[in-house]
Amino acid sequence: MTRVLFLAHTAAPSGAELATMRLVSALAAIPGFEPSVIYTEDGPMVERMRARGVETRVLRGAFDSRAMTIGSGPVRLLAGFVALLRLGWSVGGSARQSDVLVAESTKALVMGVVAARRARIPLVWQVHxxxxxxxxxxxxxxxIRSLGRLVAHGYLANSEATLATLSTGHKPAVVAYPGVELGEELPRATQRAPEDAVVAVVGRLSPWKGQDLLLRALSETKVAPREVFLVGGTFFDEEPYRAELERLAAELALPVKFTGHVDDPGPYLRAADVLVHCSVLPEPFGQVVVEGMHAGCAVLASGPGGPEEIVDDGVNGLLVTGGDQQQLTAALDTLLEDPDLRTRLAAAGRVRAADFAIGATARTVAAFLEHLRHG
Structure with missing residues (x-):
């Protein structure tokens, strides 16, 4: 039996945490594997994990998951770093019955340095x-690169794009795409006429996700969509960005519906003709691109980064350069004006989505962890 402990610094339901939940659930179905999870704060992910039958613990300590964010001052960074190390010692006591410790974030890696040494087990960095x-x-x-190279025994990267940014040295590393729980293909309406088209964007409302860029691009399309879904909540002190988006949508007179956080974006994806991924920085992977494909949307995604490993431009979706509003507007015009093109891309996208089923990812991870444990 291989006992794998996943360590998470936050219990907020963001993309990385949801990907880990799917992976842990799939690993539990593999004979010989016994995964568990430990969080350093309470939150929605704790109950969601437990609802799936996963052994889940909460280790409360003096650490706020919003500490050590990008742009934090040196005093706050130092205080957060010390708090993480202290929590790591406590985690190490809980990890003694495990065979491998997987740190599922950079902050978890800091805790994992102490925890894995105390428990005398290998430390794997799951890089999202x-x-x-x-x-x-x-x-x-x-x-961060230096810390990983110094303390991690192995790496799980969520894409080739992510792996290329690491300094792994000669340590083992594998790309394990954030597998998606595809389920059955639910029926949906055919692609609508240009004037009736519905556009969806799914993801945390955050400046680097580019929702403001999309709104500006939509304001310049030749045919305006009938409805635009902005599906996603705000975390990590980004609430003012939603207010900015609401003001912008009103100024541009766009038919935007803000849904807030939803546990299952599936109904919105099935109601949309086009799924837009519009990050202005390279996306590590882009889970929503696969989810949109599986739901039967025509997908428009931004590169470089993970989406370029998912989308074959012009075959199962369209690709544009992230942050380029002119390209985004032109691609939206291409899709919105051509329901037949949307239908062809959506059909090919559903086929492509099957390549990212969570079962295949779990088998890749299981083989890697077994090799690392016995290597």
Whole structure:
């Protein structure tokens, strides 16, 4: 029996945490694997994990998950770092019955340094973010890469794009795409006429996700969509961004519906003709791109980054350069004006989505962890 402990610094339902939940659930179905999860704060993910039958613990300590965010001052960073190390010692006591510790974020890696040493087990860094200066800044990027290379025994990267930003040395590493729980293909309406088209964007409302760029691009399309769904909540002190988006939508007279956080975006995806991924920085992977494909949307995604590993431009979706409003407007015009093109891309996208089923990801991870444990 291989006992794998996943360590998470936050219990907020953001993309990385949801991906980990799917992976842990799928690993539990593999004979010989016994995964569990430990959170350092309470939150929605705790009950969601437990509802799936996963052993889940909460280790409360003096750490706020919003500490050590990008742009934090040196005093706050230092205080957060010390708090993480202290929590790591406590985690180490809980990890003694495990065979491998998987840190599912950069903050969890800091805790994992102490925890894995105390428990005397290998430490794996599950990397959900591109460790690059355009996201973290130059100095933090150097520090994070160096820490990983110094303390991690192996790496799980969520895409080739993410792996390329790491400094792994000769340590084992594997790309394990954030597998999606595809389920059955539910029926949906055919693609609508241009003037009736519905557009959806799914993801946390955050400046780097580019929802403001999309609204500006939509205001310049030749045919306006009938409805636009902005599906997603705000975390990590980004609430003012939603207010900014609401003001912008009103100023541009766009038919935007803000849904807030939803546990299952499926109904909105099935109601949409076009799913737009519009991040202005390279996306580490882009789970929603796969989800949109599976739901039968025509997908428009931004590169570079993970979406370029999912979408074959012009075959099962369209790709544009992230942050380029002119390209985004032109691509929206292409899709909105051509229901037949949307139908062809959506059909091919559903086929492509099957390549990212969670079962395949879990088997990749299981084989990697077994190799690391016995290697």
């Amino acid at each position: 973010d591109r460790i690059a200066a355009d996201y973290f800044g130059r100095l933090p990027t150097f520090v």
